[in-house]
Amino acid sequence: MxxxxxxxxxxxxxxxxxxxxxxxxxxxxxxxxxxxxxxxxxxxxxxxxxxxxxxxxxxxxxxxxxxxxxxxxxxxxxxxxxxxxxxxxxxxxxxxxxxxxxxxxxxxxxxxxxxxxxxxxxxxxxxxxxxxxxxxxxxxxxxxxxxxxxxxxxxxxxxxxxxxxxxxxxxxxxxxxxxxxxxxxxxxxxxxxxxxxxxxxxxxxxxxxxxxxxxxxxxxxxxxDRVVVMYLGKVVEQGPAQEVFAHPHHPYTQMLVAAIPDPHRKGQPAQIMQGEARSPINPDPRACRFHGRCPHGEPRCELHTVSLREVAPQHLAACHLLED
Missing domain, CATH: 3.40.50.300 (P-loop containing nucleotide triphosphate hydrolases)
Structure with missing residues (x-):
């Protein structure tokens, strides 16, 4: 590069x-x-x-x-x-x-x-x-x-x-x-x-x-050419645009991509984010900012965050699910 x-x-x-x-x-x-x-x-x-x-x-x-x-x-x-x-x-x-x-x-x-x-x-x-x-x-x-x-x-x-x-x-x-x-x-x-x-x-x-x-x-x-996804002041995913849109790894990115109008998904129920967004004022430094709205939220998401990690060439995401 x-x-x-x-x-x-x-x-x-x-x-x-x-x-x-x-x-x-x-x-x-x-x-x-x-x-x-x-x-x-x-x-x-x-x-x-x-x-x-x-x-x-x-x-x-x-x-x-x-x-x-x-x-x-x-x-x-x-x-x-x-x-x-x-x-x-x-x-x-x-x-x-x-x-x-x-x-x-x-x-x-x-x-x-x-x-x-x-x-x-x-x-x-x-x-x-x-x-x-x-x-x-x-x-x-x-x-x-x-x-x-x-x-x-x-x-x-x-x-x-x-x-x-x-x-x-x-x-x-x-x-x-x-x-x-x-x-x-x-x-x-x-x-x-x-x-x-x-x-x-x-x-x-x-x-x-x-x-x-x-x-x-x-x-x-x-x-x-590339896309950077932000959520409440943090980058949660970034990488080549076609790769991120085709294979989103962070749950927030997955929901953003699912919200793009697509005639091929006609008749399928839309994914709707549940819960309330966390406040950006004095956020808990230990907790994932998407926790509470994430459909895959687990107790560990409240206890400590994870850094961006490579999931594909030049494609980074930050989620506990990637540890599994």
């Missing part, structure tokens, strides 16, 4: 929610993203996907852990620079993020051309107005945004057009890694397919790596 573009080691992010209460949003997570690879990050709402994305994009600080980024022969720990100062870091441009809701992520007072031009000035250091204009038009062409729309404000654009502005802005600094946080969730179904095809084309054309955060497992299965 190639040297990872991004190597995350034991990343932790907790939020204080009371005098003696901590919400464990990201709890001891490690993962790799190779050059040119798409990694899907999946899990229920509240599992920590967006928090992990924002830590990796250096929008918020981790409590501990490392984010190693390989730029050519040089490796640097992005987590070593506080998020407040990372905006001026030399590597700010190599990791960019496309946000879930373009309405919230675009400045309503900026024209589309100004939104795309801003990282050219701040991160690339371009000063010449003519060169900036030419580059903005080039980026607009890459994402399929007509140049006549560059002079419009966000409220004058459709949802798909705003999504294209956000993607063009992210590409302006020539990043090597794009973090895509549910990039099509706020779009109509007919527009989603077009934007997803655009992202696939850009990845192939520019040699980008993606961290693709999504609830849509079908999209992850089609677009991603």
């Amino acid at each position: 190639n040297t990872p573009l991004l190597r995350v080691e034991r990343l932790v992010k907790h939020f204080k929610v009371g005098r003696n209460a901590m919400l464990h949003a990201v709890d001891d997570i490690s993962l790799d993203i190779a050059p040119g690879e798409s990694v899907g990050l999946v899990g229920e709402s509240g599992c920590g996907k967006s928090t992990l994305s924002r830590v990796l994009a250096r929008l918020i600080d981790a409590d501990s852990g490392h984010i190693h980024f390989h730029d050519g022969a040089q490796e640097s720990d992005l987590a070593a620079s506080p998020a407040a100062r990372f905006a001026r870091h030399a590597q700010r441009g190599v990791v960019q993020m496309v946000f879930q809701d373009a309405n919230d992520s675009l400045n309503p007072r900026y024209l589309a051309q100004d939104t795309i031009a801003e990282p050219l000035r701040l991160l690339v250091g371009m000063k010449d107005a003519a060169a900036i204009k030419a580059r903005v038009e080039e980026l607009a062409g890459w994402v399929g945004l007509p140049t006549e729309l560059l002079g419009r404000y966000p409220h004058q654009l459709s949802g798909g057009q705003k999504a294209r502005v956000g993607i063009a802005r992210a590409l302006a600094s020539s990043p090597r890694l794009l973090i895509l946080d549910e990039p099509t969730a706020a779009l109509d179904v007919s527009v989603q397919a077009t934007v997803l095809q655009l992202l696939a084309d850009l990845k192939a054309r520019l040699g980008l790596s993606y961290l693709f955060v999504s609830h849509d497992l079908n999209v992850v299965r089609l677009l991603c």
Whole structure:
């Protein structure tokens, strides 16, 4: 396997929610993203996907852990620079993020051309107005945004057009890694397919790596090389996408896969998770976080957790059942 573009080691992010209460949003997570690879990050709402994305994009600080980024022969720990100062870091441009809701992520007072031009000035250091204009038009062409729309404000654009502005802005600094946080969730179904095809084309054309955060497992299965499954701040399974979807080993992953609409399962009863999810606030460090909802739960699941272990080449899962 190639040297990872991004190597995350034991990343932790907790939020204080009371005098003696901590919400464990990201709890001891490690993962790799190779050059040119798409990694899907999946899990229920509240599992920590967006928090992990924002830590990796250096929008918020981790409590501990490392984010190693390989730029050519040089490796640097992005987590070593506080998020407040990372905006001026030399590597700010190599990791960019496309946000879930373009309405919230675009400045309503900026024209589309100004939104795309801003990282050219701040991160690339371009000063010449003519060169900036030419580059903005080039980026607009890459994402399929007509140049006549560059002079419009966000409220004058459709949802798909705003999504294209956000993607063009992210590409302006020539990043090597794009973090895509549910990039099509706020779009109509007919527009989603077009934007997803655009992202696939850009990845192939520019040699980008993606961290693709999504609830849509079908999209992850089609677009991603590997998948990482999170549950309440923990990674419970990860591996090649086709392998994980064909042979899920963790009970939570099995239930996620079983929930994907499949005409071949017509008439079969759906698997429904029983019980209540554990609280992510001050969780018991000894207990499996899925215990209580897991159909295979045993007393030992309450007493001690297990680490990720290899169940197939490059396929890891964390469950007591694998010990048997």
